[in-house]
Amino acid sequence: MKIRRVLATAVAAAVTAPVVLLSSAPAFADEKPAAQTQQAKPTIKELRKAVKRAQKEYDAAVAAVEDAIQFLEEGLEEETYPTKAALLEAKKAAEAAGKAKAEADQAVVDAQAELDAATTDEAKAAAQQKLDEATKAAGEAATAKTAADTKATEAQTAHDDARVDQTRKIGLLQKARDEAETKLEDAKKALAAAEAEEGGEGEEGGEGEEPDGECVPVPELTAVVHGLPDEVVGGTTEDFTLRVTNGTGETMDEVYPFATVHGFDTKGFEELDSYLDLEWSTAASPKWRDAELLGGTSLGSLKANTSVDVKLRLKVDADVPAGQGSVYTTADFLNDDDSCGGFPDLTDHVFQILPKGADDGGDPAKPDDAKGKPGTPNSPSGQGGTSTTPVNTTSTTGSLAQTGSSDALPKIALAAGAALVLGAGAVVVTRRRKADADA
Structure with a gap:
């Protein structure tokens, strides 16, 4: 069961939906002089390991850029961030000082008016004293306002400087990301050239199959959806979780989850993928x-008998018609010693699609169940229907026909969708399972 490791972008370009990628192993290979001897060239195994290292470097560089941009847009503007907190406090103080000065100035005006209105010497003396005190207070308020305004300006400058520094940091990180991308591309080219030199396609005729190392089915590596409802409604967003569990007794060095969504309407079985956005x-x-x-993203190392959660959210377009959908999930792993494998099938989480404003009762988006009771899904309440869909989806038996003719057609449509989801990626998945077929 030999597998050629492909990139998510390459597969996505070949099919209309994402496919599971067993690995997108990183790489870097130093260019060798033309006169270099054959013995001095790096082996394919070394090139693959180099690709894996370069891919990690590139992924980390991309994440660093995204995090830096997010920090510029959000983190620096948090009220608790030092320069932002100082700026808010300084602005508040300047505003208070401005208000105090305005009140002091008004007190001077009032005192002057009182002096002008005084008719006796005693009244004039009292009014003059009040005016003198008001004038002194107004001067102090003006001085305080000037100091507060200066502090506010300094705080604004300090905060602006922090934003400029972060922007410069983003520029450096973007440069590092671009360099990592170039390094990765060069390494992939070196690996592709080495594979082509050794014969390109293997004896079995598979495109770019690996001459060393076999990937094995590992049903103990599961990717299970939690919290996906039985029904989704147009114009809404559903948050749920993909839990990836290593149920084996050994650590997996790199784990790659996969999730995608597919749907059909309940009338003409037209594809609804454009109405469904999974993130x-x-x-x-x-x-x-x-x-x-997601398929090309490693979750890192996963120890034996532990799990890691991936947050998922499904955005349903407000114009979606009634239909039926499914979230397909699976997971693969790649170890540092080049051993690899994954869950042998796609797990199928079925849900009904209701148009915006639809009434749950007897809605056309919910086919009758096997007993003929309208509007009752056959899947468990609150969790959506879950089944395991083999990569080979040519059969319409089993779970596709369990609920009778009223429910079979949508599920057959989803099965066809599964084949579409796999697309060229089925080459990757089925090769992962080829050992079973060849046995």
Whole structure:
């Protein structure tokens, strides 16, 4: 079960939906002089490991740029950030000083008016004393306002300087990211050239299959959705979780989850993918990203019998018609010694799609169940329907036909969608499972 490791972008360009990628192993290979001997050239295994290292460097550089931009836009503007907090305090003090000066100036005006109105010597003396005190207070208020305004200006300058420094940092990080990308591209080219030199396609005729190392089915590596409801409504967003669990007794060095969404309407079984937007984020990478990028993203090392959660959210377009959808999930791993594998199938989490403003009761988006009771989904309440869909989706038996003819057609449509989701990526997934077929 030999696998060629491909990049998410390459596969996404070949099919209309993202596919599971067993790995996007990073790389870098030093260019060798033309006169270098064959024995001095790096081996394909060394090149693959170099690609893996370069991919990690590039992924880290991309994340660093995104985090730096997010910090510029959000972190620096948090009220608790030192320069922002100082600026807010200085502005508040300047505002208070300005108000105090205005009141002091008005007191001078009032005292002057009182003096002008005085008719007796005693009244004039009292009014003059009041005017003198008001004038002195107004002068002190003016001095205080000037000092407060100066502090506010200094605080604004300090905060602006912090933003400028962060902007410069972003520029340096972007340069490092671009250099890492160039390094990765060069390494991939070196690996591709070495593979082509050794014969390109393997004896089995697979495109770019690896001559060393086999990837094995590991059903103990699971990717299970939690919190996806039975029904989603147009114009809403649903948050849920993909939990990836290493149920084996060994640590997996790099774990790659995969999730995608597919849907069909309930009338003509037209594809609804354009109405469904699936995004992901993690604690380490909190910015929401399109799910098609998830397949090439490593969650890092996953120890034996531990889990890691990936946040998912499904945005449903307000104009979506009634239909049925499914979130497909799986996971793969790649170890430092080049051993690899993954869950042998796609797990299928089915949900009903209701148009915006639809009434839950008897809605056309919810086909009758096997007993003919309208509007009752066959999947568990509150969690969506979950089943395991083999990569080979040519059969319409089993779970596709369990609920009778009223429910079979949408599920057959989703099965066809699964094949579309796999697309060229099925080459990757099925090769992962090829050992079973060849056995």
